[in-house]
Structures are given as C-alpha cells and as structure tokens.
Amino acid sequence: MNDNDNDNDISRRLGEAIEPPVPPVDPARLAAIRALAQATATGSPVAPMVASRRSLLRMGVAAAGGIAAGAAGFAIVSRDWDEDPAGPPLEAASVRPAEGVAASANLINHTWGTEVLLDVSGLEPGVAYTMDLVATDGRRVSAGGFVGTDGLMKCRNNGAVLRADLQGFAVTGPGGTEVLASELN
Structure with missing residues (x-):
C-alpha cells in the first residue's frame, strides 16, 4: 500500500x-410518491370552505361587539385621565399683616404636622424672613423661611405641629419684627 492509497x-x-x-x-417507491404528489396537485380531494351568510353575520356581530367594547373601555379610561386628582382639603386661615403687607393663607392638616400655604406681597426684597408655628402650649416650631421679593410670593412652609395642637403662626423679619401673624380657633 502506498501513501496515496493510505490518504484516500x-x-x-x-x-x-x-x-x-x-x-x-427504492425506484418503485420513489415513483409511487411522485405519482401521488402529482395527483394531489392537480385535483385536491378537499373542497374549499365557503362561508355561509349565517357565519358571516356571526363574525360581523362579534367584530362590532369587540369594537364597541374597546371604544367604551377607552372612553371610561380616558375620562379618568382628564380629571385632576383631588388635593388635600384646605382650611382657610385669617392673617393679620403689618402695614404695607398683603397676605392670605390656607392650612393643610398632614399626619406628620401642618403645612401653611402663604400668598404674600409687600415684603422688602432681599430680606430673609422666618415662619414659626405656635403650638397651643406656647412652643414655637420653625416652619422654614424665605427671602422677600418685589412681587407676590407663593410660599409653602411646614412644621412638626399637628393641626389639633396648632394655635397659630407668625412670620418675622430682621431683629424678630413680626410682619404677619395668624391666630387659629
């Protein structure tokens, strides 16, 4: 045996x-398969399905019902999206502003304390002001602060005094000068 035969x-x-x-x-089996394939290609033993009027009517009613249900669902869901969610209930608070200052306030009773929504104008621009919540036992709790501007300011201040324990609030400027106060019921 030579190398060429070994490689082969x-x-x-x-x-x-x-x-x-x-x-x-097997040539006979191959011929039978080819004959069967040619016979089914030219004349299929299965008749095409013809839809009756009744089945077409059922399909049309089902499609219309699906479209109506989808439209109703969309209308209900989109109506809810257009409505703004209700915010927390506000309690109006009367305020006594200093001369030249205009203010109005609302309170929000939170589970963690009270929030004061204060609209105020007439404060000296660039001056720092602080707000204290006054508790019924006389404690003063800081509710934050803000810097005055020459226009209407919308402030949201809050502190850790529950509404049930709140007697009022006060805003003071430099040197502790009171620029507005509120006494609550």
Whole structure:
C-alpha cells in the first residue's frame, strides 16, 4: 500500500464519520410518491370552505361587539385621565399683616404636622424672613423661611405641629419684627 492509497482510505473514513452514508432509494417507491404528489396537485380531494351568510353575520356581530367594547373601555379610561386628582382639603386661615403687607393663607392638616400655604406681597426684597408655628402650649416650631421679593410670593412652609395642637403662626423679619401673624380657633 502506498501513501496515496493510505490518504484516500483516511479521507473515505473521515467522510463516512462526518456524513453517514445515505441508503439507496427504492425506484418503485420513489415513483409511487411522485405519482401521488402529482395527483394531489392537480385535483385536491378537499373542497374549499365557503362561508355561509349565517357565519358571516356571526363574525360581523362579534367584530362590532369587540369594537364597541374597546371604544367604551377607552372612553371610561380616558375620562379618568382628564380629571385632576383631588388635593388635600384646605382650611382657610385669617392673617393679620403689618402695614404695607398683603397676605392670605390656607392650612393643610398632614399626619406628620401642618403645612401653611402663604400668598404674600409687600415684603422688602432681599430680606430673609422666618415662619414659626405656635403650638397651643406656647412652643414655637420653625416652619422654614424665605427671602422677600418685589412681587407676590407663593410660599409653602411646614412644621412638626399637628393641626389639633396648632394655635397659630407668625412670620418675622430682621431683629424678630413680626410682619404677619395668624391666630387659629
């Protein structure tokens, strides 16, 4: 055996390992399969389905019902999106502003304390002001602060005094000068 025959034998064995040999096809069986395929291609034994008027009517009613249900659902959901969610209830608070100052206030009773929504104008621009909540026992609790401007200011101040324990609030400027106060019921 020469090297060339040995190489051919190795190549043949590798080819058989990679691709298993295909068994021979029976010519009679192949002819029968081809005849059956040609017969079904020219004349199918299955008749095409013809929709009756009744089934078409049922499909139309079902489609219309689905469209109506979808439209109703969309109308309900989109109506809810147009409405703004209700905010917390506000309690009006009367205020006594100093001369030249105009103010109005509302309170929001939170579970953690009280929030004061203060609209104020007439304060000196650039000056720092502080707000204190005054508790019924006389304690003063800081509710934050703000810097005056030459226009209407909308301030939201809050502190850790429950509404039930709140007697009022006061805004003071430099040197503790009171620029507005509120006494609550």
